[in-house]
Amino acid sequence: MNATWYNIQSNLEQKEMFVKDSTLNVNYDNTNQKLIALKGDKFREYRQKWEATYKTTTLIDFPLHIDFETVYGCNYHCAICHLNYIYPQATDFMSIKKLFDFNLFKKIIDEGLDNGLCAITVNNVGEPLLRDDIDKFIYYATDRGVLDIWMSTNGSLLSSEMAKKLIISGLTRINISLDAATESTYLKIRKSKNLKKVIKNIHDLIELRDKLGSVTPVVKVSFCVTNINEHEVDEFIALWKPHVDAISIQQYWDANKVTDLTAHNRVIEKFNCLEPFHRLAINVDGTVSPCCLIWRDGFLMGDAKESSIHDVWHSDKMNRLRQSIITGEFPEEFHKCVECIESRF
Numbered sequence: 001m002n003a004t005w006y007n008i009q010s011n012l013e014q015k016e017m018f019v020k021d022s023t024l025n026v027n028y029d030n031t032n033q034k035l036i037a038l039k040g041d042k043f044r045e046y047r048q049k050w051e052a053t054y055k056t057t058t059l060i061d062f063p064l065h066i067d068f069e070t071v072y073g074c075n076y077h078c079a080i081c082h083l084n085y086i087y088p089q090a091t092d093f094m095s096i097k098k099l100f101d102f103n104l105f106k107k108i109i110d111e112g113l114d115n116g117l118c119a120i121t122v123n124n125v126g127e128p129l130l131r132d133d134i135d136k137f138i139y140y141a142t143d144r145g146v147l148d149i150w151m152s153t154n155g156s157l158l159s160s161e162m163a164k165k166l167i168i169s170g171l172t173r174i175n176i177s178l179d180a181a182t183e184s185t186y187l188k189i190r191k192s193k194n195l196k197k198v199i200k201n202i203h204d205l206i207e208l209r210d211k212l213g214s215v216t217p218v219v220k221v222s223f224c225v226t227n228i229n230e231h232e233v234d235e236f237i238a239l240w241k242p243h244v245d246a247i248s249i250q251q252y253w254d255a256n257k258v259t260d261l262t263a264h265n266r267v268i269e270k271f272n273c274l275e276p277f278h279r280l281a282i283n284v285d286g287t288v289s290p291c292c293l294i295w296r297d298g299f300l301m302g303d304a305k306e307s308s309i310h311d312v313w314h315s316d317k318m319n320r321l322r323q324s325i326i327t328g329e330f331p332e333e334f335h336k337c338v339e340c341i342e343s344r345f
């Protein structure tokens with residue numbers, strides 16, 4: 001093991017987690033109640049498990065949730081995006097585009113369903129609607145019994161045809177990231193003139209979903225708060241509350257400080273990362289990360305093409321990472337965690 005260690009104060013004993021913002025505590029979300037009413041006891045039990053595992057370092061036998069990077073790369077080039085940390089000089093994120101192998105996806109879903117997997121996300125960093133066959137992935141997971149299937153998209157490719165495919169495939173939740181109430185702010189953050197089109201796409205999706213008599217996907221819009229858009233939070237909420245199932249006002253994560261953007265003036269009381277205790281992420285090439293963040297290289301935990309997810313989940317490296325999180329002492333191999341955690345302070 002490397003000799004360099006980084007110490008941060010471990011605050012797991014405090015049991016409370018994450019960010020509490022002094023002024024932006026406005027998340028509005030009744031989607032779980034809707035989904036429990038729709039899907040019944042199994043879904044309720046899964047949400048109860050999620051609540052329990054989200055607060056504990058007790059290890060479960062298999063991740064409850066897996067994030068799949070079905071697409072790497074994007075047709076947008078947002079100022080806030082995590083991809084800027086990896087490609088600070090890039091002028092677009094299309095040239096890095098890669099697609100996840102469907103057979104590998106099926107293998108992991110099949111293993112997961114035998115072992116207690118309840119939920120997946122069909123994107124990580126990247127734009128999932130860049131692949132026209134994304135509904136094939138969702139349909140497979142729905143058909144095999146995954147209870148909760150999440151997607152986040154920029155919404156630019158959410159045509160009526162795609163909306164119909166997503167509804168029919170069984171997608172449970174869709175988030176459309178907007179970050180703005182006006183076109184000028186959208187242009188500054190998402191660097192696109194598409195706001196009107198994206199708004200229309202969202203309304204069309206909701207209309208079609210209701211017309212088809214489907215509750216899913218429940219629709220959320222999100223707003224990542226920075227110095228550039230903080231003045232539009234109230235307008236954003238007022239605009240969307242009558243139409244969507246949920247609104248998420250997100251904290252800006254500014255690790256490595258590669259852009260001029262700053263996070264909204266916030267009060268962070270405590271941050272404990274418990275992702276590696278309940279969740280895993282599979283990268284576009286099948287390698288496995290301990291969380292949905294973007295680090296690769298030394299931060300990889302295994303390769304799903306070569307090992308079972310169960311083996312990676314219980315590997316020595318995953319256990320060393322969990323131990324570091326518990327003690328607050330991070331060796332060189334996990335130094336990205338320190339950057340990640342400190343970027344929240």
Ligand SMILES: C[S@@+](CC[C@H](N)C(=O)[O-])C[C@H]1O[C@@H](n2cnc3c(N)ncnc32)[C@H](O)[C@@H]1O
Pocket residue numbers: 074080081082123124125126127128152153154175176177222224250251252253254
């Ligand atoms: C990385 S995107 C990928 C999916 C899709 N392309 C989208 O924009 O929704 C997933 C979510 O991360 C958010 N996000 C991106 N960069 C962020 C950052 N630096 N801090 C906080 N959230 C960020 C986006 O706003 C989006 O809601």
Ligand code: SF4
Pocket residue numbers: 073074075076077078080081082083093125126127153154
């Ligand atoms: S749309 Fe999503 S993945 Fe694409 S650049 Fe923006 S935040 Fe990143």
Ligand code: SF4
Pocket residue numbers: 273274275276290291292293336337338340341
């Ligand atoms: S980088 Fe480390 S601290 Fe950050 S989310 Fe991933 S596992 Fe947690």
